[in-house]
Amino acid sequence: MLIARSTLLSCSLLAPIFATGALHAGGTYFNLGAGRTASGAANNGTVVGYAGAGAPYWVWTQAGGVVQIGGVSPGNAVGGEGSISDDGAFVGYTVFNTASGFHEFARYEIATGTSTPLGGIGAPCSTEISSGWGMSGDGNSVVGLGWLTCNPAHAVQWT
Numbered sequence: 001m002l003i004a005r006s007t008l009l010s011c012s013l014l015a016p017i018f019a020t021g022a023l024h025a026g027g028t029y030f031n032l033g034a035g036r037t038a039s040g041a042a043n044n045g046t047v048v049g050y051a052g053a054g055a056p057y058w059v060w061t062q063a064g065g066v067v068q069i070g071g072v073s074p075g076n077a078v079g080g081e082g083s084i085s086d087d088g089a090f091v092g093y094t095v096f097n098t099a100s101g102f103h104e105f106a107r108y109e110i111a112t113g114t115s116t117p118l119g120g121i122g123a124p125c126s127t128e129i130s131s132g133w134g135m136s137g138d139g140n141s142v143v144g145l146g147w148l149t150c151n152p153a154h155a156v157q158w159t
Contacts, residue, residue, distance in 0.1 A: 046088030085139030
């Protein structure tokens with residue numbers, strides 16, 4: 001609630017500036033489509049996101065538009081959040097690994113369209129053995145949560 005209050009206060013303080021045209025922002029607005037949630041953006045403008053709980057992730061570029069890349073977004077007993085490297089070359093996210101039969105954190109290489117599941121640290125909790133929550137700027141490290149038992153989750157990192 002405090003964040004919402006601060007946001008409203010900031011907007012009300014900036015309203016007179018916008019109304020007078022004293023503030024000019026350059027840039028272009030791109031509509032990614034109804035119901036799409038962006039979860040990360042790269043320095044080159046590439047965006048990663050999803051369209052609802054348990055839906056596959058997508059990557060958007062100005063040249064190519066929205067392209068589905070698979071994976072499983074948060075919801076329906078699956079955790080995680082899609083992230084993208086600074087140069088837009090890699091995505092960190094959660095996938096269903098047919099080999100293990102569980103959801104786990106993964107790294108997706110945009111240039112090749114290759115997704116690499118990264119495993120877990122021991123045991124499943126419900127439908128997952130790990131979940132992807134972040135990526136380093138250079139794309140060489142993916143972080144998330146892994147399970148030994150269902151409580152508590154443990155921090156995991158792939159490099």
